[in-house]
Amino acid sequence: MIDPHDQDNSILRRKTLDEIHEEIAQVYLSNGFPWVLGFSGGKDSTATLQLVWYALRRLPREKLSKHVYVVASDTLVEAPAIAARIDTSLRQMNEAAREAGLPLSAHKVVPEVDDRFWVNLIGRGYPAPYARFRWCTDRVKIKPNNRFIKEKVTEHGEVVVVLGVRKLESAVRKQIIELHKITGSRLSRHSLLPGAYVYTPIEDFTTKDVWDYLWLLPNPWGGDNESLRELYTSASGECPSFVIDHLTPSCGNTRFGCWVCTVVDRDRSMEAMAESGDDWMQPLIAFRDYLTSTQDPANKPEQRSLVRRNGQVWVKEEKLLYGPYAFDDKSFRQTLLRRLLQTQKQVRELGPDPHVTLIQPEELHAIRRIWRAEEGDWVDTLPQIYEQETGETLDWVRDDTSIFGVPEEKLLRETCELRGVPHKMVKLLLGVVQSYDGMYRRHNIYAEYDAILRRDWRSDEEILASIAQPRTDAREGDHE
Ligand code: SF4
Numbered sequence: 001m002i003d004p005h006d007q008d009n010s011i012l013r014r015k016t017l018d019e020i021h022e023e024i025a026q027v028y029l030s031n032g033f034p035w036v037l038g039f040s041g042g043k044d045s046t047a048t049l050q051l052v053w054y055a056l057r058r059l060p061r062e063k064l065s066k067h068v069y070v071v072a073s074d075t076l077v078e079a080p081a082i083a084a085r086i087d088t089s090l091r092q093m094n095e096a097a098r099e100a101g102l103p104l105s106a107h108k109v110v111p112e113v114d115d116r117f118w119v120n121l122i123g124r125g126y127p128a129p130y131a132r133f134r135w136c137t138d139r140v141k142i143k144p145n146n147r148f149i150k151e152k153v154t155e156h157g158e159v160v161v162v163l164g165v166r167k168l169e170s171a172v173r174k175q176i177i178e179l180h181k182i183t184g185s186r187l188s189r190h191s192l193l194p195g196a197y198v199y200t201p202i203e204d205f206t207t208k209d210v211w212d213y214l215w216l217l218p219n220p221w222g223g224d225n226e227s228l229r230e231l232y233t234s235a236s237g238e239c240p241s242f243v244i245d246h247l248t249p250s251c252g253n254t255r256f257g258c259w260v261c262t263v264v265d266r267d268r269s270m271e272a273m274a275e276s277g278d279d280w281m282q283p284l285i286a287f288r289d290y291l292t293s294t295q296d297p298a299n300k301p302e303q304r305s306l307v308r309r310n311g312q313v314w315v316k317e318e319k320l321l322y323g324p325y326a327f328d329d330k331s332f333r334q335t336l337l338r339r340l341l342q343t344q345k346q347v348r349e350l351g352p353d354p355h356v357t358l359i360q361p362e363e364l365h366a367i368r369r370i371w372r373a374e375e376g377d378w379v380d381t382l383p384q385i386y387e388q389e390t391g392e393t394l395d396w397v398r399d400d401t402s403i404f405g406v407p408e409e410k411l412l413r414e415t416c417e418l419r420g421v422p423h424k425m426v427k428l429l430l431g432v433v434q435s436y437d438g439m440y441r442r443h444n445i446y447a448e449y450d451a452i453l454r455r456d457w458r459s460d461e462e463i464l465a466s467i468a469q470p471r472t473d474a475r476e477g478d479h480e
Helices: 017-029 043-057 080-100 117-123 135-156 171-179 207-216 225-233 268-275 279-293 297-303 332-350 361-375 381-390 406-419 423-435 445-453 460-465
Strands: 035-038 068-073 104-109 159-162 187-189 196-199 314-316 319-321
Touching: 017 043, 035 043, 035 135, 043 068, 043 207, 043 225, 068 080, 068 135, 080 104, 104 135, 117 135, 117 332, 117 361, 135 159, 207 225, 268 279, 279 332, 332 381, 361 381, 361 423, 406 423, 423 445
Parallel strands: 035 068, 035 159, 068 104, 159 196
Antiparallel strands: 187 196, 314 319
């Protein structure tokens, strides 16, 4: 068992700050690869960047030949205070590096639209994440960071990824740091990305070393290490934003995590901020709690589809495992969108930023496209919900995915009811026809028809009647 506060392990007792900075400077000089430093705004990555900054400052200008990219990822569902803090930090870093003549620039990465949290939760209906179905980390954290690293590998051939991880965080962390170490070097091979090496300057720091170091030297880019400490007093744990693989400790004990995170039971830092005067955060907490309540088995029948995204019903040991948030008759994805827009309105009215955006316009466009294409939403629900909740309209693309509208929906529904055919099935088949319209190569069209026809088109009543024990209280079995 590792004690992160163990003072016998303190590196600051064994080495002077000068020696530590000099070591880092020597690693910087040891090869020509640029550095990509992951910055989350937390204590470990702040200490790492501060160390690197002081190390670079001791080198003569002619030796500062390779670039240091500082990268912070913004999931676009960051807690607002943390998002603002990171934006400020990146701006300060760029200014301070320019003034000091350091080859360092700070960048923010965001997930691709299709990977964003709301696009998957409201668009595709992925249930609010929990420990065993954390579909979001890969999409909103790992992929954007790795995309940046890959771009730099393509540009420069090889890069060194500098991470603020420590052996004393856990036995597993220690094992991982040591596993890929290159003999005789401070670098490790990146376990997933060819052309990338990993350097962990604070790997031997205890938690106290990190705080002592941040306390001993002023923040060189003008950041506020004291307020960082205050941020840590109100919450437990940390969700590093620079997650590059599934082994990086992440997202569960959130402080720097997303405000929507349902992996933790409570977001103590937001609660503490709300209690200490930032009342405007209450609607965010209420929305997050609402998302958490969707994990309650008692609520699932009203909110979830019985059919999974692959079109099949999944019964395990005679228990039904629910599919995504429902779109059709239960309209739960629509409910979530409404509540999110209402929350945005409240936060704009109560909070310091009257233009705060909880869901980006491009995400609304993407959700609309998914609803139209995958759910056969001929009624085009999303622009209507948006207008009802905000009183505004966005520059919606007209007829981008369907030539069918409300009259056709009504007619088709009546006809299908008469014939006893699932009308959504016909809508999806017609959608395939339409998507191939004017295309020369249509060889995939039959596979797409086949996939639609093979879906389980039974009604909920028929499905439930066919299962001996239709309800489950287990969360297991959520799959994409
Ligand atoms: S903090 Fe929570 S919501 Fe955000 S990526 Fe991690 S697990 Fe997902």
